[in-house]
Amino acid sequence: MVRASVKVGSAKLVVICVGLLGFALIADFLWASSSSPSSSSFSVFDSKASTIIVPTKEKNKKEKEKEKKNGSSSSSGRLLADAYADLAGPQLNWEKMETSPVPRLDGAAIQIRNRLFVFAGYGTIDLVHSHVDIYNFDDGTWGGRFDMPKEMAHSHLGMVTDGRYIYIVTGQYGPQCRGPTARNFVLDTETKQWKDLPSLPVPRYAPATQLWRGRLHVMGGSKENRHTPGLEHWSLAVKDGKALEKEWRSEIPIPRGGPHRACVVANDRLYVIGGQEGDFMAKPGSPIFKCSRRMEVVYTDVYMLDDEMKWKTLPPMPKPNSHIEFAWALVNNSIVIVGGTTEKHPETKKMVLNGEVLQFNLNTLKWSVIGKLPYRVKTTLVGFWKGWLYFTSGQRDKGPDDPSPKKVIGDMWRTKLKLNE
Template sequence: MVRSCTGKHTFTKATVVAALGGLVGAVLVLDFLWASVSSSSSSSSSTYSYTIWANHRSRLVVISNLTDPSQNKRADVKEKKQRVPEGLLNYTFADIVAPRLEWEEMAPAPVPRLDGSSVQIKNLLYVFSGYGTIDYVHSHVDVYNFTDKTWGGRFDTPKEMAHSHLGITTDGRYVYVISGQYGPQCRGPTARAFVLDTQTKKWQSFPPLPVPRYAPATQIWKGRLHVIGGSKENRHTPGKDHWSIAVKNGKALEKKWRTEVSIPRGGPHRACVAVENQLYVIGGQEGDFMPKPGSPIFKCSRRHEVVYGDVYMLDEKMKWKELPPMPKPDSHIECSWVLVNNSIIIVGGTTEKHPVTKRMILVGELFRFDLRSHKWYSDWKASLPCENYSGRFLGMDGCILRLDSGTEDPIIPNQGRSLEICGEPS
């Protein structure tokens, strides 16, 4: 009821409650009508799909779930487990708006790979091991010649060397391979380490890591080989450990690894870049697939993962400093970076799992980190024709070469592809 008193209006509590009730009722009616329309649209759909709409101003994504009623009951049950109400999702799940770069497809890689590794030495790219399938791992190196754009010069790795999740770096001639996973599926890690002389293609043993790690950040900085983080022996727990050992010409100058200051946040699959007096560790994740308990083949089982875009810099005083994070969380980028014009370029990778399907989301962007301003840019980027999962990149003569590209699923690799773009970031 509204009462008039000296020309002014007042409201009773009952009126306010009634008004709110009416508003809620109207919302419920509209929601019911919308649900009816959605249901009708869904029943007429002949395919099962997820429609994603990105609101780039609000950095949110709306997902609409459309289902096919002709699917069998078993599929319906599985679908119900995956289904979430329509709503707003984090912008992580949509590509950032930016101009698309032109890509040229190159000679296909000799074999498909997942979780392999690579290093560039002059005009050659050395691609190491990795999964062929979840039940098969490679034990060889393929070499790509950037000059004539061909593959060749394949040779084997040591029998005792890890097959995936390697810690890897080079001084321009020698390649240091540290720890990693030995075998297919989700088998255990090895602490063994080796050095490759790329001129003679001969391998030598190297002091083993104090404890084994999966995919630790690895880089040579100020005359010492640094190994940082990775996943611990159970494959899931992030390690913060940091060791170093003096090296020169493919030899360890010390008998044991030295313990260094731990990184603030642990985990595997990070880019590790040395620039003059600073060491940068970029992106990564906490958690990973684990072997299924009791499985005789160490069958991989999904576990909770947190992908992040954290950036840490180690200075001359051996102190870690946290820098601005990447534009979106990014992992599997240990071999997906190049240095160009005072910038670190990160291409592809993986981000957080899709909230509906729980499948891995592949990153289609190119991110640039300005080493002078410590700012990230995504205005010069590549919308990859096939988003990258643990891809291989080579920088030379103002070009970035993407090799041995990935897949839509971490378990099932596609045939290897090679793509190239040329240009310089502004």
Template sequence: MSRFTQHHTHSSSAAKWVFLTSCACLLGGALVADFLWASSSYSSSAYSFISSNLALDKSGALVVPNVTANEADQKGSFKDKKEHASERLLSGTFADISAPELPWENMTPAPVPRLDGSSIQIKNIFYVFAGYGTIDHVHSHVDVYNFTDNTWGERLDIPKEMAHSHLGVATDGRYIYVVSGQYGPQCRGPTARIFVLDTETKKWSSMLPLPSPRYAPATQLWRGRLHVMGGSKENRHTPSVDHWSIAVKDGKALEKEWRKEAPIPHGGPHRACVVMNDRLFLIGGQEGDFMPKPGSPIFKCSRRHEVVYGDAYMLDGEMKWKVLPPMPKPNSHIECSWVIVNNSIIIAGGTTEKNPVTKRMILVGEVFRFQVDSMTWSVIGRLPYRVKTTLTGFWNGYLYFTSGQRDRGPENPQPRQVVGDMFRTKLNL
């Protein structure tokens, strides 16, 4: 009996010990899981914030700023769904990058607001081409701005057969080559036509068309040849990697056909194309774009999947594309948003990847600098508002920009109003 009692007591104690140990393990596991969840939540938001503030040092290495839990929570996470409407819905590369404020001066606005127009600067004269007024109306003229007296003056009509938006443009200092682009409003397809404006006589002429129509191709004059690269194909959506060139002089083609060149590594429209120090640079852009709705008699725009990228490439005397450090964030709609200042390429505004929650387009409000000697990127300032397809110029130490489509306000980066505003700020680089 005593043995039974002793054995029972020992078994009961052991059972209790096992029960208590199991409870402790379960409680400990719950605490660890809770800690890991909290850490993961913080790490995710912190990473999102950090990834939106990446910069490149002179060696090309990534420089990551310090970040606190409070900053990460404010920049990259949401407490509950009810706050979605009032918060920016920005995270990671979709977020605004910290940048110094620039003292912008409001100048005389352009005669008309325009979106997806193009521009060329020749000395102190700034030519602003066509573009959308609204989705159902496109402009058929060029507005001319004089940086010396800061006034809008001449208005030049474009040829009736010339495209109205998403043009490729380049100049030799007198002649402006206007390549392909979209003819008409809404989402009509591109043309292969090329026109040339003699800025001294103010007369237009036509030139040998492209081998195929292209929408928003990257275009530049380099080493006596007109280069046309990428863009989208006839359906406006499929990216092209084609690269053609043709010898030109005094507004005329010197050859009877286009020459195939090294295809670009990453196709698509809406990228900056710059010639500097005898090298050709391609920066940013996207794959895909709106397409006409099938069967629509007015070619009504229909949304398609788009991928924005910050890739940068360079072509030099070897005629082989070299990969450069990417932009601080993906950026598109910047084909005429750049200027050259003191061995640097300056890019103002654009569009970045869509918001991962709302899937809405997000505009860019930063001013980027690419220093060609060190091949490094930095963010040197902020625009008065986020805006895409800015048309930029540089004169007498001032960075100018006009036109485009701006955001809905400081707390909403989605596009809304098409503007004709003109601003300038003094750049000290």
């Protein structure tokens, strides 16, 4: 009897062990399936080629049917996870170039032929740059650093060129959230000499700025507190780096004020694109003008001035976009815009960066997403030379699954870009 009990107990033990082993094998198979590369969120970096390849998620049948029903297609190479408001777009091959001598946020850049002049900007919230670096597109190197005037603003500048002279309008003087100045300057890029221009009637923060029909136009931006939108529009006659008038002339106000817009002249028309109302303000009573968050509204607005000198509303951007004042280039009668910021995440309430390359075709007046960046980035600085689209500096995201801003960068990237007119 005792021997029989032992045999029965041994048999039960064997059955239990076999069952546990089978369960473990099934669990391991399921874990391996859910962790396959096609469903994970990652980027592959080929260090030898210095090229980022962002893989595309393989969709199941249910996802494809849902996209077809909604009339959308997520062909983006980035896995979006919980990110907010990313748009679908084709994959681009980005090549990493020589990094800028310093990282920059809210700096400015002007391209003159094969050189990109990069100005000012924050290094950190407590450090601002007061010099110019030059990037040579032909040999891919940085050099020729020189200082800015001591009285010149350090960030949120308005800036434009006539091909030799660079006109610099107002901007924020100092770090943190200090207010704007009304001082204006002009730089002769051949002699590296600076001269004064007549001051604006009042200070402005990050105004839209362009040369159009022989006049320097300054529009919108924020008022002295950095937050309240300005609607004013002024112009000043200029030629060969000199003001032809002593005072600014009032022009038709812009329909909607605010900073961080792209401002472009093409085909003898002036375009103002994107932007926002509101921005960080200095904390009341702070001796260092410490930044304090305020409500911001980012918009899709596109306005145009032509012969009638009345603002016309054009088709809006695919989504709200701001912090793009120097993030654009003219390519084959299209305006190409790189990165930026959109409305805050609806749940986390954090700032959301954009990672798309947008095209606004001036022939058809249609917007399209023509590519994805290696990461989302705001206030980046853009150039276009011999078929290559470049961007450098700004503030990038925390990662593929987190579109909020983190590191201020000096990276320089380029990709081959060909657009049809």
